[in-house]
Amino acid sequence: MIRLVPRQEVAPAMVYLSPVIALAATVLFGLILFAILGFPPLDPLFNFFVKPLLGPSGITNLLLKATPLILIAIGLSMGFRANVWNIGAEGQYTIGAVFAGGLALAFYDIDTPLLLPGMIVFGILGGMAWAAIPAFLRTRFNTSELLTSLMLVYVATQVLLYLVHGPWKDPDGFAFPETRLFHDAATLPRLWSGTRLNLGWPLALIAVFAAWIVMGRSLIGFQIRVSGAAPTAARFAGFSERRVIWLTLMIGGGLAGLSGMIEVSGTIGQLVPIISPGYGFTAIIVAFLGRLNPIGILFAGLLMALSFLGGEMVQIENGLPRSVGGLFQGMLLFFLLASDVLMNYRIVRVRTKHAQVATS
Amino acid sequence: MGPAASRPRLELRGISKSFPGTKANDNVDFTVLPGEIHALLGENGAGKSTLVKIIYGVLRADAGDILWDSQPVEIQTPKAARALGIGMVFQHFSLFEALTVAENIELGMDDPGDRRTLHARISALAEQYNLPLEPGRHVHTLSVGEKQRIEIIRALLQDPKLLIMDEPTSVLTPQEAEALLGTLRRLADEGRSILYISHKLEEVIALCHRATILRGGKVVADCDPAKESPRSMAELMIGTRLTPPKRTAIEAAGPERLVIEHLSAEPPDQFGTALRNIGLTVRGGEIVGIAGVAGNGQNELMAFLSGEQRAPAAEMIRIGGTPAGLLGPNRRRDLSAAFVPEERIGHAAVPDMSLVENAVLTGHRTAGFVSRGFMLLRLAGQFAQRVCDGFKVRHPGIQHAAGSLSGGNLQKYVIGREIQQEPKLLVAMQPTWGVDSGAAAAIQQALIDLAGRGAAVLVISQDLDELLAISHRIAVLYSGRLSPPRPTDQFTIEEIGLLMAGHGAAGAADQEGRSAA
Known part of the structure; x- marks a missing residue:
């Protein structure tokens, strides 16, 4: 059994680091996901995160959205x-x-x-x-x-x-x-x-x-x-x-x-x-x-x-379903919440014993 | 009267328990004999509650052994503790207001059995131990003392060999407390052991056979209370000499700073207490205490005084001569009034915010921390630093969250924040509740000094000892009615106790609704 125990002190830097960690975890799991789907994983990942920003209107489209x-x-x-x-x-x-x-x-x-x-x-x-x-x-x-x-x-x-x-x-x-x-x-x-x-x-x-x-x-x-x-x-x-x-x-x-x-x-x-x-x-x-x-x-x-x-880009370039965008949003939110929890709590393993009262 | 020397009922050997950052119990040895009433004394944070939680199976010790009737045991849960024969009566009751006495008792038991037998057993125990209680009454109709009896009977139904009582008399009138002590003596005479936690040292001397004193998680003394004085035990608890606050005589009666007249009001929420024709005048230079058992209208009175609730009419409350009954908290602060609510965390202070921002909380109008809608945080920071320095608040830094301070230090900060603004009227509720005696003495001295500088101070407290120590006059709140105030030295504890229990002959005498100042 595991239990979450509140941390006595939360490192202030973690507050800002936690979204970065969540993003990294999302990228990593994206890689694994694309690999399982049979794509060379870096290609769709590149299309998802980088390609939309390339080209003359890349950045402006992002800002518009x-x-x-x-x-x-x-x-x-x-x-x-x-x-x-x-x-x-x-x-x-x-x-x-x-x-x-x-x-x-x-x-x-x-x-x-x-x-x-x-x-x-x-x-x-x-x-x-x-x-x-x-x-x-x-x-x-x-x-x-x-x-x-x-x-x-x-x-x-x-x-x-x-x-x-x-x-x-x-x-x-x-x-x-x-x-x-x-x-x-x-x-x-x-x-x-x-x-x-x-x-x-x-x-x-x-x-x-x-x-x-x-x-x-x-x-x-x-x-x-x-x-x-x-x-x-x-x-x-x-x-x-x-x-x-x-x-x-x-x-x-x-x-x-x-x-x-x-x-x-x-x-x-x-x-x-x-x-x-x-x-x-x-x-x-x-x-x-x-x-x-x-x-x-x-x-x-x-x-x-x-x-x-x-999400639109991988749909066009790799023929992946549109829901990939939603999947990444979901993963990002999940990892953010998870790293938030781990930022404020630590995991403790609890040994479970059967005997509640052991009188000899 | 003391217990015969015999094998200990409970023995703790080398109990240690650490929490991150602190060692709550450090190699504690401690023995309770059958039939012994054993006091466990110590300041807040000395490790009493940790030790009791270990005994009652709420916490597990990191190291050390527990022996029950000379057999080593591991107490993993409160249920296991009850199975061994350990009962506990907590300071805070866990009762359902809408259910009856018997239903509440039934809910708290591991094996209640059938209801009719239970009723009979409750009545029998109530009779046997002088704990009058009707099983069919609804809990919300009961007084605090009666509610406590439910908890005691609930514990006694398990036929405990060791009963742990946590600050049982802190909510009782002096007479109720005396009756409870009688009950406890009877239980001890039957051979039951009682572990008695209290900060009322006279009581410990009158009741207990032995006392173990904890400081900083360690046992610093194991003594016979009959051979000690309250002062000697208090000094063992805090480890230094105690300087009790000195009340000063009023030199001349100052102007009327607070006048409450014919204040009658329905409670803001349905389980509250209605206030009935309250009248009181507090003059500059004096401290007036309002005694009473919790739940008799203290919270309601405080809310009407601070402006968190508006009174039915402006004239019912006058601050510095201005009708203030309909004003909000800000407008009352403009009249140089300051307030300290009972609850530190989340009411008097925002735990997640820094001490600086908490200074802005009540100083945003009166202390000039806001200019054109913007906070002057540097000014507020200097103010917060002065409060911390002046009131010896131990803190990790004024930019740290208020919640990171210990209870006593946060209370000193909250009181200091108001006093630093030099109000002409200060209304404080339970100013030393849950604060260790060193900090309590400092807070009481600060209130006395404030009055000495000409301010009117009104203290609403359940701690009768405190009121007797610092107030010039005392009035008693019972069931939403306030007795006429009398000079403290003309009051006996018995008289106050009777008023607290609603038996005052003068209870209804306050017909004018305003007492003579």
Whole structure:
């Protein structure tokens, strides 16, 4: 029998080393997996981890994919630090996209530089509005935001489907369920011509930096952290629980809504039935992989984005199933959790004896 | 009265037990005779509870032998310990509030047998040992003393030859404690051994035949309590001379810093105690103690005073003359009030955060640690360092987590953090709970000094000895009602005890809801 015994002291470096170890273990087991499948193991591994980054648009594609993951995860991490479990970012993202897209369509004929900032504001407001429902229910009726935010994801999806199939359908679109393409005035500017990378990436970097300052240095960040670490102490300190719930849900919803806006305005260019490959859910993994730390989330977001791209690449190059991407995500999370456990606990072998009381 | 010399019931030889970083028990030898009441004394962290857990099969010793009736035994589980005839009554009860006495006893037994016989046995034991208890009563209707009787009867039903009692009188009124000591003497007269853990040394002298004193995991003395004084035993426990805190007389009555008037309130949660027409005035320069057995409204009163719960009306609580009943904790701190809740970990301090950040916890408004929404961590760090220096907090560094401090040191830090802000009113609950006597004396002295500088100090404590030592006046909280306060030297322990048990003649006399200051 083995038992886990808490370690008396955890080496501080291990906190940062643990994700690296998890990554190494994932690569190693990837090698073994590919070998068992009968591939020369280094080839698919190279295709998964390196090939997506090569070529002129490799890095920019990665950053493009990482943008929504990082933005959403930053917002969610603040809530998670306060024990506010918003797992409905996917819905907030969708409604943000709907708000921003709606504005773009409403001003379809008007070419104004104000449209884009307006869409950003609308995207954020849309995400906030969707997150306000769980916030209200939690603070008013003590309803679990875990359930309400998740259920609202499916409502949001239906709202989007209704709009693109119905009132907002492109009149010249041959009955395809999609809206008109946004005008230039409603499209996020590209950072470099010839790449698809847009203004979203610098916004994500700003969010990382802002979150880093707010969480570490500001009183609000302190309130959020205390609320999560010791709710009773937060009340004793005079920090309002309601305020922290509202604040973190608004930040999380707002950043998710902003991501939705960036995706439809910068990458897709119109509203379509499916505007996310599950960014809102993957961002939860990103948040924890990054240890709810803004800088960690930056790297975790890049890594997760790579796993999306790598999954596509091995599909193309090696004919491996698409699920390889998900497999690597799963392995990474598994090894991270495992190395976390071993970082905080050590394994002790316990001898089992039959006799409980041995009187001679 | 002492037990006849005979073969020991329990003998420990060379017991050692290490935890990472500490040696909790170091080569402990120790013997309990049949019919002997044996005290186990020591500071927190001296190794008492580790030793008891080894005897009761909760922990295994790294080295050493246990002999039971002169036979070597290995006690692997509490069940094995009970099978040998070792019973234990824990300091913290494990009872289901919604079940009856008998149901609780049944749940805790390895072999309860059929229910009717059990009822009869419970009643018989209750009769025999003067432990009045009705098997059919629901636990949530019982007092703390009655709950403890459940635990004792549960242990006695196993017919133990050795009964371990962990701080049994710390939750009892003086009269209840006296009755319990009588019961224990009767058990010992029947030849049962009792291992008695307590920090109340007068009690040990009155009750116990022998005392073993632990310090730093080692046995430092094995003595006859009848030949010792409380002071000599305390000094053996801490290894140095003890300087008891000195209460100073009030020179002149200061202004009214805290006035509680007609405070009646329903409890915030359903198992809480409603407060009934509480009235009390605390003036600058004095320490007022609120005595009472736990669960009589202390937590509720504390929450209403600190602002974690709002009072029904603003006028019910006045701080420095300002109606404060409806203010939150921050606004009350603005009125120069400071609070020390009972629970250190997770209430007064965040264990995972550094001492610096824990300074910000209560100083974020009053100590100027925040400017334009940002924390001034350097300022808070200097403050934390001053608290640690001034209150002799032993700590690995102010950037280390509060949870890495020992209980006594964290308590000194928490108290110091509030006192360092020089409040005009300090309300402290159980300020020395679970703190070793050296740290306790330092904390009590700090409270006395604060009052000496003109602050009003209100101490809510179950430790009557502490209140008698430091308070100028004492009031007793029972069932949500507060007795009128009286000067400490005009109170006898018997009178306080009666009030704690709700038998006070003056209990309902507080009709005005406000006592004379």
